[in-house]
Amino acid sequence: MGLEAAHADGARAAPARRSGTRQQIIDAAVALIANRGFSATSVDDIAAAAGVAKGSIFYIFGSKTDMFEQILSEGVRRLTDDLRAAGAGLTGASALAALVTELLRNVHEHPAFAKLMTAEVFRTGRHWQDSIRLxxxxxxxVFADVVHEARPDLDAALVGAAVFGATLVTGLEWLAFQPERTFDEVRAAILATTHGLLPG
Amino acid sequence: MGLEAAHADGARAAPARRSGTRQQIIDAAVALIANRGFSATSVDDIAAAAGVAKGSIFYIFGSKTDMFEQILSEGVRRLTDDLRAAGAGLTGASALAALVTELLRNVHEHPAFAKLMTAEVFRTGRHWQDSIRLxxxxxxxVFADVVHEARPDLDAALVGAAVFGATLVTGLEWLAFQPERTFDEVRAAILATTHGLLPG
Known part of the structure; x- marks a missing residue:
């Protein structure tokens, strides 16, 4: 991935400034790509929106495709870490409610990334597909494990995907089309939908 | 939309051939755009994949953007018609099961369109956003109405979106990552997830 190498370089050179620039580029790229798509967003656009020189993007990320691959992988990994932390020590319906709440919080906090992830994760024929698969x-x-533990009779991988999908799509629907709803209303609607799934 | 006009033209000129060409272009465009995205797909690519002259695309659809707008609108309208037909005369849990089954069948039958719809429907800043909103x-x-009739205590718009999202994402997950599962297994997993939602 070259990410660790990039971090190590940054630490040797100018850690705070480097990490600030990197995050500025990521934020600008995610916002632009979420609305226009990957191909319609040029490195020039990203550099202009981030307020950095185009060369910085190539220096830090290698290429536009490498940059996007790193953004997707890091974003999904951050989400996974957040989900694991939220569900730690819980089981059954309480664990599932904690995961739904945390995924919804993530969509609310990073709406552009959530859109981009939704748009890209089922595409085939993309350069980066294998790298984000893992x-x-x-x-x-994280969802499947909670389902499997409480309901070994169910197909945990598919049911986990269903709860994930219910939360992701309802969160995006909320932000894009029903912004007048509150976080708690959206959360309650998702939990009502999956209410009969797990005991506890 | 210009669609009715296009159909009328076709009917006057050479109905069968025209409608065959139009569908070839749509099928090619959906397949390419679903995997590469809208901007990365050129009219030349679409013409080559459809085996038609580039001029036919502009003659039939006007522009690349108009074409995509028509594809999205028509596809979502076809889905809505299928859902309404599937739920007709049913209420409560039976109606919801019929809608889930029909949406899953649609995803299975038109996987490229389902991917493309998922990728585009939450984007903002696209030319065609208003036209597909309706x-x-x-x-x-269709989902919200079934929820509202059986459970007026719930936020039907959000719960409807949750069931829609659970079905769409599980269907895409199935086709992209777990193709060894059967239709009935996937359907059962979604229905287990929403099992406690509606009586009947």
């Missing part, structure tokens, strides 16, 4: 699987597995 | 709302409303 982190994607880990994220889905 | 048909999108109609599609979501």
């Amino acid at each position: 982190v994607r699987d880990e994220s889905m597995a | 048909v999108r709302d109609e599609s979501m409303a």
